[in-house]
Each structure stands twice: as C-alpha cells, then as structure tokens.
Amino acid sequence: MKFIHTADLHLDSPFLGLQDAPEQLCQSIQQSTFTSFERIVTDAIKLGIDFMCIAGDIFDRDQRSIAAENFFVKQCERLKAADIDVYLSYGNHDYQTITTTTHILPANVHVFGNEIETKQLTLKDGTTVAISGFSYANRWIEDDKAVDFPVKSSVDWQIGMLHGALTGLKNPHDNYAPFTVQELLAKNYDYWALGHIHKRQIIHENPVIAYSGNTQGRHRNEAGPKGYYLVSEQNQQLQPEFHETAPIDWQTQTIKLDQESSAADLVSNINHQMEEQIAQKKLTLVSLELTGATLLAPQLITQIDNGSILTRLQSQIMTVNKIQFWPYEIKIKLDEMRPDFASLDQQYWDKAAQNVFTTENVTDLAEKLFSYSFIEEQFSQPEILTSLQQSVSLALQTNQNQEEQQDEDSTDPN
Incomplete structure (x- = not known):
C-alpha cells in the first residue's frame, strides 16, 4: 500500500x-x-x-x-x-x-x-x-x-x-x-x-x-x-x-561587504555575491543580510534603510531575460551594527530591549491590533522579535550617524 x-x-x-x-x-x-x-x-x-x-x-x-x-x-x-x-x-x-x-x-x-x-x-x-x-x-x-x-x-x-x-x-x-x-x-x-x-x-x-x-x-x-x-x-x-514540489523557495543570504565608495559599487558587490551563492534551480525570493556594515559611509546606510539600494538592485535584476532570484528586502546584521551609545545610555538600552522585545509583549500587541491568525503566528516567532530589535537598533544608529555628520558640518570652517 x-x-x-x-x-x-x-x-x-x-x-x-x-x-x-x-x-x-x-x-x-x-x-x-x-x-x-x-x-x-x-x-x-x-x-x-x-x-x-x-x-x-x-x-x-x-x-x-x-x-x-x-x-x-x-x-x-x-x-x-x-x-x-x-x-x-x-x-x-x-x-x-x-x-x-x-x-x-x-x-x-x-x-x-x-x-x-x-x-x-x-x-x-x-x-x-x-x-x-x-x-x-x-x-x-x-x-x-x-x-x-x-x-x-x-x-x-x-x-x-x-x-x-x-x-x-x-x-x-x-x-x-x-x-x-x-x-x-x-x-x-x-x-x-x-x-x-x-x-x-x-x-x-x-x-x-x-x-x-x-x-x-x-x-x-x-x-x-x-x-x-x-x-x-x-x-x-x-x-x-x-x-x-514547490516551484519557489525563500532564502536568507548573508552578504559580506568590503569598503565601498559609492552606491553603484555596493549594488554591484551585492549582485555578484548573490549570483555566486544562490543555486538557480528554481525561483528564489531572497532576504539579504549585510555584514561588515561598519565599513559603509553613513549616507549609504541611510540609503539601505530607506530602500534606495534595494530599488536600485531590483532594477538591475529586471534587465535580465529570466529572473532567477529576487531580493525583497535588505537588512544590516545587528552583530556588525550595534548602537554606539554612551555607557549610561547603553545600560538603559540593553535593559529596555530585554524587557520590551519579548514573545509575550509582541504577541499581546498582535492580538490587540490584528484579527487574522497568520499575523499572530508570525509575531510569536523568535526570529521576528530579533528582526524587530535589529530594525530599531539600525534606526537609532542611522539617526546617530546623521546627527554626528550634522555636528561635523556645523563645526567645519570650510
């Protein structure tokens, strides 16, 4: 049988x-x-x-x-x-x-x-x-x-x-x-x-x-x-x-960055590494995690955060006859991009993050805001909590970089 x-x-x-x-x-x-x-x-x-x-x-x-x-x-x-x-x-x-x-x-x-x-x-x-x-x-x-x-x-x-x-x-x-x-x-x-x-x-x-x-x-x-x-x-x-039997797969790919001088160089680097890493047997939808992000200039980090780099990468991929992989998001890996707070601020950040980003808190929020079960299912997963915490960290780091750049510009005699 x-x-x-x-x-x-x-x-x-x-x-x-x-x-x-x-x-x-x-x-x-x-x-x-x-x-x-x-x-x-x-x-x-x-x-x-x-x-x-x-x-x-x-x-x-x-x-x-x-x-x-x-x-x-x-x-x-x-x-x-x-x-x-x-x-x-x-x-x-x-x-x-x-x-x-x-x-x-x-x-x-x-x-x-x-x-x-x-x-x-x-x-x-x-x-x-x-x-x-x-x-x-x-x-x-x-x-x-x-x-x-x-x-x-x-x-x-x-x-x-x-x-x-x-x-x-x-x-x-x-x-x-x-x-x-x-x-x-x-x-x-x-x-x-x-x-x-x-x-x-x-x-x-x-x-x-x-x-x-x-x-x-x-x-x-x-x-x-x-x-x-x-x-x-x-x-x-x-x-x-x-x-x-599934014709489409989802993957997370880690892209290691070197020092880049422009957005075009960054996009070319990412595209080249994706082609090497992804087996093109089926259509693959890709979440990109960038490591080595501390080597990037603050303005490039901002372009990653606001989606400009992703849009540019997608536009480049669309020029090929048959799309074999499609990046739908780009994230900066937290290990390489930790908010650089003063010691007292860092202490409060670590404590707050530990108390806020819990399964119970996020699941409770999802239950109150959404009626569809799949949303609650997603927010109950540990990797989602990690992603949320990384996004908050990146936003804080980006703001800090921008503030520091503004301070430097305001004090630059030239």
Whole structure:
C-alpha cells in the first residue's frame, strides 16, 4: 500500500512582502500554489498510489475563488481518470458546513463531515483501510477533537486525518482542534496525517504522527523545501518519504561587504555575491543580510534603510531575460551594527530591549491590533522579535550617524 499525505495547499493564497515585484514575477508567484499541487497530482499518477489524503486548508479562505475551485476540480478529475481516490477534510481557512450538496467534486473525492467519521476502502490486493477525520464548520475549534476519534477497528491499516495543533504549549494555535500525542497514540492507528502547521515535521515515529507542512512557502518564515509525504508499507509499518514540489523557495543570504565608495559599487558587490551563492534551480525570493556594515559611509546606510539600494538592485535584476532570484528586502546584521551609545545610555538600552522585545509583549500587541491568525503566528516567532530589535537598533544608529555628520558640518570652517 502507498498513499500521499498532503495538507495546507492554500490555493490562490496571497504572498506577503512582494508588492513591488515586476509583473512576470508576480504571475509566477501567484501561480506557485497551483503549480505545486499540480505536480503532486502528476506524481500520484506516475507512482500509481492507492489514494491521497489532504488534511485541511485546500483553499486559502472560506470564500474561495472560482479559479481555485475549478483548478482543484480539474486536478481531482485527473486522479479519477487514474482510478485514485481522494480523502479530504476542510480546515480553519476553508471551513464550511458539510452537506450532500456543498461540493461539486467528482465521485472519487470523499469529504469528511463536520463530525468525526470513518471511511473504509478495500484496495485491489484485498488490503482493508479505514480513514477517520472531520472538517471544520467554523474558523476556530477550541474543543479537543482527538478524544472523539474511534479506536482502530478490525482493518489492516487505520489512518487518522487531523487538522489541528499540538497542545500543552502556550501558543496562538490553541484555537485549532488542540490535541496531545498521547491521545493520538491511544487510538492505535498506523499513521496520523496532520495539517495546519506549515513546518514539515514528524512528531512521533512509531507509529508515525506527521505534519506534511504546506506545499508552497508564502512568506519569509516558510522557507525551505515544500511538498508532500509519500507513505508506503515498510516492515509492517507505514513510513513517510518527502518529495519536493514547490516551484519557489525563500532564502536568507548573508552578504559580506568590503569598503565601498559609492552606491553603484555596493549594488554591484551585492549582485555578484548573490549570483555566486544562490543555486538557480528554481525561483528564489531572497532576504539579504549585510555584514561588515561598519565599513559603509553613513549616507549609504541611510540609503539601505530607506530602500534606495534595494530599488536600485531590483532594477538591475529586471534587465535580465529570466529572473532567477529576487531580493525583497535588505537588512544590516545587528552583530556588525550595534548602537554606539554612551555607557549610561547603553545600560538603559540593553535593559529596555530585554524587557520590551519579548514573545509575550509582541504577541499581546498582535492580538490587540490584528484579527487574522497568520499575523499572530508570525509575531510569536523568535526570529521576528530579533528582526524587530535589529530594525530599531539600525534606526537609532542611522539617526546617530546623521546627527554626528550634522555636528561635523556645523563645526567645519570650510
């Protein structure tokens, strides 16, 4: 037996932080979630899998676009032609009340209802399989749904599909069908196909309890290979093997600077180092971190901070026929650009930074200002806090450099 475990397709999802990208690039980016799933379907047909499990968030929002829905139907019809069934549940992004008339999917697609149910199938070789799952009726589910899953029945293999978050941690995912590993193990299933968390990870090995992650990273914190798990029988266990399908990757690249005399030299240096560092097998969206920034003149630091250098670099890249990488931000690494305060000021800065830039403070602010869960998720990550602190440090250093330059100009007799 072999099947595909995937989740979090987020078809037609918006991408964050790419408002100034050229049109040809925007089209590729906007199409990437579709491209990734189309590749998954192509692999499914080539590999001759028995069935596919999609654990929630097929669409990015409950009011899905007609284009996204038509695309998904077409891909399911490709699977039907290959005699491959699809078992899916809707998650917190594409939640809906499930009735017999709520979907227009082909007959090979089996949708789990809003209450936990089990669907059984018999493979061509006589192997019996049971799959248990449910779909979200609302955006949030605070109840522990795992306790209501049935224990394994008298079948050869039983699979659980759960779009939810591991509980026991104080995190912004507690509103999404929280569960514990112990609860899942108590059901004696052979495999748990999880969705909702976009980072691919195996949280238990025997039996496997796994998040397949999303199929295409949509912003800087969803970097790295994205795709699906091919799950097959090995030594009387179900084992996942990752296959990459995402057409676009996000990377952070560190660029080491030498002494530069002009903005043009700086842009040329950055572009040259990017070409050397980035493997151009797929379109790569790049966050640049500059080290050695203390060698730069204050006016160049200001141009980096206000986006002028980034705009100039992007304009240069747009002159090539096919864009292989696209820098969407430039930052100065804090290790190389620390505010040079007087000792008393430095003492107060260090203390204030320690007290202000905490997960609790920033998450609390996000909860008050924003209603969308993805914003809260982003601000709960440690690297975001580090980035915020670096930005504040850079702003302070830039202001200090400007003030010092003004003082020098005012005292210069010439």
